Amino acid sequence: MAKGFRLEMPKENISKNKIVRAVMWWLFCIIIGTVILSVGFYPTQVSVRVGDVAQNDVFYNGAVTQFVSDIRTQEAKNKAASTVGQKFFRDQAVDNAILNEIDQFFTGVISVIRDEELLEQSDKEVAVKSLFADQRKQDLAVTALAFSDRDLERLQSFLRISVRSAIEDGVTEEQINSAISKTSKDIASASFSSQGKALLNGLIAAVDFQPNLVYDAIATMEEIEKVTADVKPVVISVKPGEKILSKGSIVTAEEVETMQYLGLQSSKSPFITYVGVFLLVACTYLLIVYYVYKKKSVVRREANIIILGILFTLFLLVIKISSWLSISDQMDISSVSGYLVPVAAFSMLIAALINSDIAIFITAIMGIFMTLILSGQPYCGIVAIVGGMVGIYQVSSVNSRSQFVGSSFYVGLSNAVIIAALGLMNDQSYVLIGFGVLFGLINGVVSSIFMTGALPFFERAFRITTVGKLIELSNSNHPLLKQLMIEAPGTYHHCILVGNLAEAAADAIGADPLLARVASYYHDVGKLKRPGFFIENQEGGENPHDKLLPTLSTLILVSHVKDGADMLRELSFPKEIINILEQHHGTDLASFFYNKALESAEEGEEVKKSDFCYPGPKPQMKEAAIVMLADSVQAAVQSLKGPTKGQIEGKIREVIKGKLNAGQLEECDLTFKDLDVIAETFTLVLAGSQHKRIDYAKRIKEMERNKEKSGNHNGQTSGDVALLGDNASELLQNRAKNS
Numbered sequence: 001m002a003k004g005f006r007l008e009m010p011k012e013n014i015s016k017n018k019i020v021r022a023v024m025w026w027l028f029c030i031i032i033g034t035v036i037l038s039v040g041f042y043p044t045q046v047s048v049r050v051g052d053v054a055q056n057d058v059f060y061n062g063a064v065t066q067f068v069s070d071i072r073t074q075e076a077k078n079k080a081a082s083t084v085g086q087k088f089f090r091d092q093a094v095d096n097a098i099l100n101e102i103d104q105f106f107t108g109v110i111s112v113i114r115d116e117e118l119l120e121q122s123d124k125e126v127a128v129k130s131l132f133a134d135q136r137k138q139d140l141a142v143t144a145l146a147f148s149d150r151d152l153e154r155l156q157s158f159l160r161i162s163v164r165s166a167i168e169d170g171v172t173e174e175q176i177n178s179a180i181s182k183t184s185k186d187i188a189s190a191s192f193s194s195q196g197k198a199l200l201n202g203l204i205a206a207v208d209f210q211p212n213l214v215y216d217a218i219a220t221m222e223e224i225e226k227v228t229a230d231v232k233p234v235v236i237s238v239k240p241g242e243k244i245l246s247k248g249s250i251v252t253a254e255e256v257e258t259m260q261y262l263g264l265q266s267s268k269s270p271f272i273t274y275v276g277v278f279l280l281v282a283c284t285y286l287l288i289v290y291y292v293y294k295k296k297s298v299v300r301r302e303a304n305i306i307i308l309g310i311l312f313t314l315f316l317l318v319i320k321i322s323s324w325l326s327i328s329d330q331m332d333i334s335s336v337s338g339y340l341v342p343v344a345a346f347s348m349l350i351a352a353l354i355n356s357d358i359a360i361f362i363t364a365i366m367g368i369f370m371t372l373i374l375s376g377q378p379y380c381g382i383v384a385i386v387g388g389m390v391g392i393y394q395v396s397s398v399n400s401r402s403q404f405v406g407s408s409f410y411v412g413l414s415n416a417v418i419i420a421a422l423g424l425m426n427d428q429s430y431v432l433i434g435f436g437v438l439f440g441l442i443n444g445v446v447s448s449i450f451m452t453g454a455l456p457f458f459e460r461a462f463r464i465t466t467v468g469k470l471i472e473l474s475n476s477n478h479p480l481l482k483q484l485m486i487e488a489p490g491t492y493h494h495c496i497l498v499g500n501l502a503e504a505a506a507d508a509i510g511a512d513p514l515l516a517r518v519a520s521y522y523h524d525v526g527k528l529k530r531p532g533f534f535i536e537n538q539e540g541g542e543n544p545h546d547k548l549l550p551t552l553s554t555l556i557l558v559s560h561v562k563d564g565a566d567m568l569r570e571l572s573f574p575k576e577i578i579n580i581l582e583q584h585h586g587t588d589l590a591s592f593f594y595n596k597a598l599e600s601a602e603e604g605e606e607v608k609k610s611d612f613c614y615p616g617p618k619p620q621m622k623e624a625a626i627v628m629l630a631d632s633v634q635a636a637v638q639s640l641k642g643p644t645k646g647q648i649e650g651k652i653r654e655v656i657k658g659k660l661n662a663g664q665l666e667e668c669d670l671t672f673k674d675l676d677v678i679a680e681t682f683t684l685v686l687a688g689s690q691h692k693r694i695d696y697a698k699r700i701k702e703m704e705r706n707k708e709k710s711g712n713h714n715g716q717t718s719g720d721v722a723l724l725g726d727n728a729s730e731l732l733q734n735r736a737k738n739s
Contacts, residue, residue, distance in 0.1 A: 022305055026285055029309040033281040036316045037373070038274055047265065048251045058245035060262055065238045067261045071253050072234040080227045087219035090170055094212035098167065099160055101207050105137060106156035109144040113152070121145070136206040144199055155192065159200055162186040163207075170213040180204060238262060280372075284365060288312065291361050303462040304354050308362070315346045315366055319373045336432065338380035339419060339439035343370065344411045345447040345454070347388030351395040352451075352466045353458055359395075363388035379422045383415055383440065390414040391447060395467075407451075412444020465574035470518045473577070480571065484525055490536030491527045494634065495520060501630035502623075504685050505678045509670075511622040519580035520627050522573070526564025526581075530556060550597035554590045554612045561585060561614060576623075583624040584631055585614040586664040618667045625668040629656055629678060637686050645687040652682045 048054065108131040118124045128141035144152060165186070166179040187200045236258060238244075244258055245251065259265040292308065322341050343366050351359035363385055371381030394407035416437040423433035459469055476482075485492040499520035506516035527534050533544055533556050545553045561582060568578045594612040619625035632655045637648055656679055659665055665675075 018302060021302070025305060025309055026289055029313050030278075030282050030285050032313050033285065033316050034274075034278045036313070036320050037277050037281060039320065048245070048256060048259070050251055050253045050256055052251045054245040054247055054249050054251055056245075057243060057247045058259070058264060060238050060242050060244055060264065065262065066235050067238075068233040069236045069254065069257060071257050072236070073231070076234055077228040077231045080231050081224045084220065084223045084227055087216040087223060088170070088172065088213040089216045089219070091212050091214050094210045095164070095167055098163060098207060098209060102156065102159055102163065102203065105132075105141070105203060106144075106152050108132070109141050110149045110152050112141075113145060113149050134206060136202070140199060140202045140206060143195075143202075146195070147199070151196065155196055155200060158190060158192075159183075159187075159203065163204075167212055171209075171211050172213045173211045175213075176209050176211060180209060284369070285312075288362065288365065292358060295355070295358065303464065307353055307458060307462060307464075308350070308358070311346050311349055312362065312366075315343070316369065318342075319370060323373050336377065336419075336436040336439060338370065338374040338377040339383055339415065339436055340443055340446070341370065341380070341384065342443055342447040342450050343367070343384035344387040344391035344415075344443070345450040348391040348395045348407065348447065348451045349454060349458065351392040352455060352468065353462075353464050356392050356396045359392045360389065363392065379419075382422065383418050386418045387411050387415045387440075387443065387447070391451075408444040408448030410444070411447055412441040415440030415443050460572075463572075463575055465515070465576045467514065469574060470514045473573070474514070474518045474521065480525060480567070481521060484528060488527055488531035488534070488536075490538075491524050491531065491534060494536050495522070495524055497634050498523065498627065498630045501634060501682055501685055502626045505626050505630065505681045506623060508677050508681045509622065509626075509674045511626060515576060515580075516623045516626050519577045519584075519623060520630060522564070522568065522577060523581050523584045523627055523631065524560065524564065525567055526560035526562065528567070529560065529563045533557070534560075545593075550593040550600065551611060553596075554593045557590055557593070558585075558614050579620065580624040580627050583617055583619045584627045585616075586618040586628060586659075587613050587616040588659075588662065588664060589613050618664055620667055622668060622670055622674070625665055625670050626678065628664065629659060630682070632659065633682050633686070645683065648686050649679070649683040652686070653679050 109128055112118065112124050112127045112131075115124075115127070118127055124145055125142050128145060129138040132138050132141060147155070162183045163179075166182040171179045183204055184201060187197050187204070190197065190200075192200070238258065244262070244264060245255055256265065288308065292305070319341060322338065343363070346366065347359050347363040350362055366388065367381040367385035369381075370384050371378060374380050391407060391411045394410055419436040419440045420433055423436055428436075455466065455468060458464060459466055472478075476485075481492070484495070499517040502520045503513045503517035505511075507513040532538065533553075545556075548556075561584075564581050565578050568581060589609065590612045594607070594609065597607045597612065619628055633652050636651050636655050637643065640647060640651060643651070656675055660675070670678075
């Protein structure tokens with residue numbers, strides 16, 4: 001025994017040939033996967049520049065694609081920026097400078113007029129000219145000497161008010177002339193003399209008018225940035241078959257950009273792209289290989305490796321084809337067409353043919369590939385993963401083939417819910433969400449149809465035992481079981497009882513209960529060759545073994561194993577069931593006939609023990625060991641007369657100990673703890689089936705004696721009859737008639 005009281009199996013060495021075949025198979029799958037993804041990945045290309053004349057029509061044949069156009073987005077930003085006017089700030093100093101210039105003119109002239117030291121006109125003219133450097137103002141100042149100081153003050157006040165009114169709303173460079181014109185109009189409508197009006201107009205022309213609204217470059221740029229930031233990127237949608245260039249047309253910058261994004265514009269080295277595709281596929285398959293080879297139970301069966309390669313490569317092919325198809329001319333509907341891809345079918349097939357752990361891992365990878373290939377439909381990968389997980393759960397819990405069909409409801413429902421959730425999160429229209437939900441429901445139905453249609457093919461092609469296959473074989477209407485029930489009823493009854501025991505024990509220790517039960521149903525079908533030679537079918541008649549030599553009897557007894565295996569092989573039964581049938585007796589000794597041979601042997605005659613042993617092999621798996629123990633225990637307990645629960649348990653543990661000591665369990669991976677759980681489970685099942693029944697005949701006699709002693713015909717007897725029920729009452733009446 002190994003450390004930890006574990007019955008260890010010999011380590012299974014993978015042959016070099018098997019490793020070579022696996023490497024060649026995975027390499028083949030990598031190459032095929034690369035070819036599938038590369039087809040149409042790098043489309044037919046042309047080389048064009050802006051302003052060229054297109055020599056041919058150019059069409060796009062890839063998947064539905066959306067991309068952000070930098071050129072059109074920039075055009076939209078430029079258009080938005082053009083709506084932003086120039087920003088100015090009001091320079092009050094300009095207003096003050098203009099008014100101060102007016103005030104300086106009038107103040108200077110008035111001060112000269114009021115200067116009493118300047119008596120001569122010529123002196124005054126010289127004085128006012130010295131106040132101004134500008135010739136025009138000098139001339140105007142000389143003219144102004146003709147006015148009184150009071151008149152000049154009135155003219156000054158009027159001009160200040162008029163100028164202030166003309167520039168108070170702000171004046172730009174372009175508006176200066178308009179402000180001067182407005183002031184001139186005010187002067188023309190004033191009640192001054194023509195000399196006064198001429199003086200004012202002349203001064204307006206001499207004053208240095210400057211714009212008091214100054215261009216604010218910073219504020220203008222900030223406003224432009226604010227407006228352009230609100231411009232949403234312009235998304236261009238391209239559908240399969242859409243024309244990108246028309247023959248004879250002038251190539252625009254937008255068309256060149258579209259072709260570059262779609263890969264239609266030629267580049268120097270498309271080979272690099274194919275290298276990238278190869279590396280992606282190779283890394284994915286290597287990841288699958290690494291994960292799968294950690295599961296020793298999966299690797300032991302070479303067909304599992306082939307199935308994984310086929311299914312994943314087929315998945316890539318389906319996704320690639322779906323990326324080329326367009327189900328509608330409407331872009332929105334085409335963007336959710338990926339929800340129709342039946343990824344859940346592949347997930348369920350892997351779960352049914354191999355196991356759920358592998359299926360979950362592969363489903364996650366398939367979701368990633370869907371997102372990459374259907375780049376215009378980013379949520380398809382999420383929906384695929386959720387639907388695949390639900391499908392895996394449904395497959396792992398089925399009890400009949402009809403439930404495979406029922407799984408379509410759950411897959412479709414989960415698809416619909418997640419599609420609706422994603423649509424609401426991304427503010428999609430209700431119409432688009434409705435189409436997505438519809439596609440998700442259809443996906444569930446298609447996945448179920450595809451899975452149920454492909455499953456029998458894989459079962460037959462690779463001789464795989466699936467849950468559905470076991471469920472079919474467990475049906476009591478199976479021709480072989482019906483034949484066993486008719487021709488060997490004792491054996492049939494024994495097989496059913498062994499099946500009940502094996503199923504309960506397998507379930508208790510974590511083995512496969514369905515496999516254990518179905519294998520138990522067929523473990524003795526070889527007895528159909530000679531049913532009368534087995535004790536359970538003799539019905540108390542003459543035992544034919546009484547007239548046979550022990551060696552011949554042993555040969556007949558042992559041959560039912562080989563006969564049964566041959567029968568199951570002819571009927572293409574799963575290999576697992578055939579293995580269990582061949583192993584359910586191991587190399588055990590037919591002790592009855594061996595001892596009989598010893599007794600009848602003449603003195604000096606050698607009796608070889610090997611002549612009375614089953615050919616084996618010993619049980620190699622838990623289910624085979626459980627069937628062996630259930631077979632022996634059922635027969636042993638059945639031979640007991642009225643056993644108690646303690647006697648049943650004692651017999652069970654005695655049988656298990658005998659098999660253990662005989663070395664029949666040394667090649668399977670049962671632990672001592674497993675054996676203890678199996679013994680307890682067998683005890684519960686058999687003790688429940690061995691419940692005691694009331695001895696009605698004895699009870700009736702006791703009631704009659706009580707009646708005669710008490711003389712009461714309706715008292716105690718009636719109560720006892722009521723306790724025994726209608727059958728007892730009928731028995732009493734018949735007994736009374738006979739007496």
